[in-house]
Amino acid sequence: MVIRFGPNGYFRTRCAFLAIAVALGVLGMPVPVSAEDGIDPYIDRLAEGAATPALQWSDCQDGFQCATADVPLDYHRPQGDRIGLAVIKLPATDPGRRIGTLFVNFGGPGASGVDRLRERARWPWLFSEELRSRFDVVSWDPRSVARSAPARCFPDADEQLAFLNSAPAMPASAGDEAPFYDWSRQFADRCAQQAGPILNHASTGNTARDLDLLRRAVGDAQLTYHGISYGTQLGADYANMFPGRVRAMALDGSLDFEGNITGHAAQGAVLPLDTRQNVADAIAATFDAFLRDCAAAGPRCAFSSGDPKLKWTTLAERARLAPIRVDGQEWTYAAIVNAAAGLSQPSGYPGLAALLQTLFEAGTSIPGPLPAAGSSYSGNRTEAYHAIQCADSAVPADTGSYSRAAVSEDRRVPSFGRVAVFSSIACAFWQGHDDDRYTGPWNRRTAAPILVLNSRFDPATPLAGAESGAAQLADARVVVTEGAGHSSMYVPSACTERVKRDYLFTGSLPPEDTRCAIDRSPFG
Numbered sequence: 033m034v035i036r037f038g039p040n041g042y043f044r045t046r047c048a049f050l051a052i053a054v055a056l057g058v059l060g061m062p063v064p065v066s067a068e069d070g071i072d073p074y075i076d077r078l079a080e081g082a083a084t085p086a087l088q089w090s091d092c093q094d095g096f097q098c099a100t101a102d103v104p105l106d107y108h109r110p111q112g113d114r115i116g117l118a119v120i121k122l123p124a125t126d127p128g129r130r131i132g133t134l135f136v137n138f139g140g141p142g143a144s145g146v147d148r149l150r151e152r153a154r155w156p157w158l159f160s161e162e163l164r165s166r167f168d169v170v171s172w173d174p175r176s177v178a179r180s181a182p183a184r185c186f187p188d189a190d191e192q193l194a195f196l197n198s199a200p201a202m203p204a205s206a207g208d209e210a211p212f213y214d215w216s217r218q219f220a221d222r223c224a225q226q227a228g229p230i231l232n233h234a235s236t237g238n239t240a241r242d243l244d245l246l247r248r249a250v251g252d253a254q255l256t257y258h259g260i261s262y263g264t265q266l267g268a269d270y271a272n273m274f275p276g277r278v279r280a281m282a283l284d285g286s287l288d289f290e291g292n293i294t295g296h297a298a299q300g301a302v303l304p305l306d307t308r309q310n311v312a313d314a315i316a317a318t319f320d321a322f323l324r325d326c327a328a329a330g331p332r333c334a335f336s337s338g339d340p341k342l343k344w345t346t347l348a349e350r351a352r353l354a355p356i357r358v359d360g361q362e363w364t365y366a367a368i369v370n371a372a373a374g375l376s377q378p379s380g381y382p383g384l385a386a387l388l389q390t391l392f393e394a395g396t397s398i399p400g401p402l403p404a405a406g407s408s409y410s411g412n413r414t415e416a417y418h419a420i421q422c423a424d425s426a427v428p429a430d431t432g433s434y435s436r437a438a439v440s441e442d443r444r445v446p447s448f449g450r451v452a453v454f455s456s457i458a459c460a461f462w463q464g465h466d467d468d469r470y471t472g473p474w475n476r477r478t479a480a481p482i483l484v485l486n487s488r489f490d491p492a493t494p495l496a497g498a499e500s501g502a503a504q505l506a507d508a509r510v511v512v513t514e515g516a517g518h519s520s521m522y523v524p525s526a527c528t529e530r531v532k533r534d535y536l537f538t539g540s541l542p543p544e545d546t547r548c549a550i551d552r553s554p555f556g
Contacts, residue, residue: 139262
């Protein structure tokens, strides 16, 4: 079927638009839009030149189906080298009432969407039975991740494990910074030597192009999408690269998109990535909420006796002076702060409280093993995180910027200021470069309004950043979940899931100032 458009590529009459929209929707082709409809007619042309992948679905256990999508490595050369994207689907349970496909990116960047959908597709607070009845739920390993042209920086798993486990702790003082910088430089060098061409094609802009090909491959005329954490950046990229193709888009645990990519004004050249997004403030606010919830829980929280905030201050200052030894394990100040900053999942709060109480008592053990200061490593998540984040984000390239920020942030946000400063230090030495990254604009008018979800206290994506990101979009509304933790994936709320579900069904936003409560206290 050949459809000929007018000289500027768009139909100019409403009757012609409606007639062709029906035909295109049936075929899974994008519905044409015009500026007269109030929708920005912009389309990223690089993806338009690429063929639609043919997905050959096969059973891959537990009701899931799997396929591989063949896409260009370089969208400037759509007939050139190809890469395969691993894709997974949980089919709608009520095919007769099926709306279409819900694409999900679970964040990271670097996390396997295939693995996470297997693990989490049936979490009722994330994907209710009602939601799964109406949509095929689809995720994938984005380019450079896991099974999809993975970025590999080591010749084998043994060397990978040895090198990554040798990473120095977060620098607690200026004297600790040199070995941390040296290790980060070595890591970037290894990736430059080993990872191959994917390092120059791993940006979120290219993943947004992949997503549009996947939309075409499943036959949906427009995209229905749920992006979590980093997945909100992918959503914002897609919404502005293909604004007329957005059917519904829920951004959950959302970023400040401009801040993440370029920084506001000249921030990208002078401020570390998470510092300019005020992640340290978010961690501190979430930790304060954790301490308040702990105190309110009483005996259900191991750290509740006395004044939890005063106990934390005492514990942190003691660890600054000398490591604390518990059951033969040495806990440095940096290790304790990193443990305390791990606040994304409220289900882990009771264990964190028990650990802090053990360290505070300095010698009294708790039942069961303590969390290890280091952790084993498998897959390529660390490599993929940097391949994507360093391709996307402008950051300072001189270590002096990080050292100066560490001093000022440590004073401004005690305990947690340094965590944000050094979180993406390897990007300062990164040698991959993707000319096709998306850097804005962020306010193209989409075919549907966008729903933004965020916790009141989110240690990874601060509410202020989510509100800033929503304001950058042409038409978006923020719904706040009144609790602590990162995204609705980790903060169960039947209310939040219902708001998201109703929006994904209808494309209509909830009333302004909608708020949702969490289902339960982290401490039971």
